[in-house]
Amino acid sequence: MHKSAYSVAVVGATGLVGTEIVTALGQRRFPIADLQLYASIRSAGDELQCGDVRAPVELLERARFDGTDLVFFAAGEHVSAEWIERATAAGAVVIDISPLCAADPDVPLVVPEVNAAELSGYTTRGIVASPDAPAIALAVALKPLADAAGLVRVVCSTFEPVCGAGRRGIEELQRQTIELMNGRSTNNEVFPHRIAFNILPHVGEFLAGGFARGEVHIVTGVRRLLADPALPVSVTCTRLPVFYGEALAVNVETARKLTATEARNILRVAPGVLLQDDLETGSYPTAADAVGQDATLVGRIREDESLNVLDFWLALDTLRKGAAVNAVQIAEVLIREYL
Ligand SMILES: NC(=O)c1ccc[n+]([C@@H]2O[C@H](COP(=O)([O-])OP(=O)(O)OC[C@H]3O[C@@H](n4cnc5c(N)ncnc54)[C@H](OP(=O)(O)O)[C@@H]3O)[C@@H](O)[C@H]2O)c1
The missing domain is CATH 3.30.360.10 (Dihydrodipicolinate Reductase; domain 2)
Incomplete structure (x- = not known):
């Protein structure tokens, strides 16, 4: 049973890729029920516009991911290594833009135009990796x-x-x-x-x-x-x-x-x-x-x-098809076919 809108989080929302993800989600009218944006102390308190929604940037340490459907990780490999499993343990599906999981056979590496069918493998670890540009x-x-x-x-x-x-x-x-x-x-x-x-x-x-x-x-x-x-x-x-x-x-x-x-x-x-x-x-x-x-x-x-x-x-x-747009396209297939 598909939802009409999803709870979405972006980790690293204020970075080059993160801001493009937020922009692409708005431009492509991704069905968002609730948007959480996370960054470090440097940017916590900022606000970002996503389509019609303006959302505050919060400190990543505050994130719990309870009830979150999808989490984009765009804060670098170290943050992904530390936080991805907390998000999947809370039940979220992770789309990782860092290289951390790109060679892991248990994590599908996906470009929707090329190998969208591989996305079915997301259930093994709850993670999908988006490749290098x-x-x-x-x-x-x-x-x-x-x-x-x-x-x-x-x-x-x-x-x-x-x-x-x-x-x-x-x-x-x-x-x-x-x-x-x-x-x-x-x-x-x-x-x-x-x-x-x-x-x-x-x-x-x-x-x-x-x-x-x-x-x-x-x-x-x-x-x-x-x-x-x-x-x-x-x-x-x-x-x-x-x-x-x-x-x-x-x-x-x-x-x-x-x-x-x-x-x-x-x-x-x-x-x-x-x-x-x-x-x-x-x-x-x-x-x-x-x-x-x-x-x-x-x-x-x-x-x-x-x-x-x-x-x-x-x-x-x-930053767009080479990172953010590919990640959002992965999310679009996930909600259309699986979530
Ligand atoms: N840039 C590209 O062209 C590109 C292309 C493909 C893939 N990627 C991958 O995308 C990821 C992000 O790259 P980027 O270029 O967007 O980096 P960036 O511009 O340096 O932005 C990094 C983001 O992560 C946040 N961050 C850093 N350390 C953090 C921490 N300890 N806790 C919470 N938030 C933290 C930063 O928050 P603050 O604003 O608070 O500092 C910022 O939002 C990397 O894994 C990179 O390999 C990048």
């Missing part, structure tokens, strides 16, 4: 190509904005840019090197084998989302001095030959994809074009010289 973009674009021609190998470079490091990432790029433009020296607090007027060749700390954490998350995420655990996926993540919006350069080998025209025709009608690919008019998506959009933008599709290989370019709003 680049894994979302890749899965949305690769799923229809995989269905049409099978995937043999994926190679990808990401061009990621500072918003991926949260509010502090935005502040560091602002501060360094102002200091350098005024001829002053600058220091780094969030990123390991200067980010202003620079490009860094990794996202996240280095792990075994020299891979960066962001790269490992993407490989794990894409394999899980496409239900292809052995798919060879090779990723290089880069961080750019861009505030919002990201892009990916993708090279994909398919089992059966796909021409660029065939790939265009497939992607033009694929769920969650907006094709922007016209050489004659010079039309292709940029990271800035993607900001404010909920689709994954695809362009510059071309046939590589190698057999059965395509190159293309993706752009995505990191």
Whole structure:
């Protein structure tokens, strides 16, 4: 028996992703009976607007989650690790936007356009994970190509904005840019090197084998989302001095030959994809074009010289489809099918 409206909580409601979740819930008219917003002492007492409702931000320590149907966790991995089980123990279903559970086989990792059926597995732990932004973009674009021609190998470079490091990432790029433009020296607090007027060749700390954490998350995420655990996926993540919006350069080998025209025709009608690919008019998506959009933008599709290989370019709003909107879409399927 479906409810007509749900009790919803957002943990980390005042952060970059949390505020987008609150905005998306209002914009998409999610049926909310009661909205609880949580943050740290820094923002407790603020108020946020969600559609027609204005709700206060409370201290997370006050949260009990009794009678709460859905809790979005957007306060980082440590807060998720400490609080998720309290929410599920109180009977809430958790949608976690942090990477904490993304590799846990007992937690479905979901992009609704790609693998909505996996959501049925939420009952095991009461948790659904929303993937990293680049894994979302890749899965949305690769799923229809995989269905049409099978995937043999994926190679990808990401061009990621500072918003991926949260509010502090935005502040560091602002501060360094102002200091350098005024001829002053600058220091780094969030990123390991200067980010202003620079490009860094990794996202996240280095792990075994020299891979960066962001790269490992993407490989794990894409394999899980496409239900292809052995798919060879090779990723290089880069961080750019861009505030919002990201892009990916993708090279994909398919089992059966796909021409660029065939790939265009497939992607033009694929769920969650907006094709922007016209050489004659010079039309292709940029990271800035993607900001404010909920689709994954695809362009510059071309046939590589190698057999059965395509190159293309993706752009995505990191905070919307790359985080908040994907999480709200998960919630929409949960209430439509399960809650
Ligand atoms: N930013 C992105 O592009 C992006 C994309 C995909 C996924 N994610 C994931 O989304 C999560 C949130 O990232 P974000 O970029 O939104 O971070 P953010 O801008 O730094 O915001 C963090 C939020 O968490 C709250 N918070 C932090 N520590 C807390 C604590 N101990 N108790 C209660 N609240 C606490 C903050 O509250 P105050 O306002 O009180 O400080 C703020 O609301 C992360 O797990 C990140 O990996 C981010």
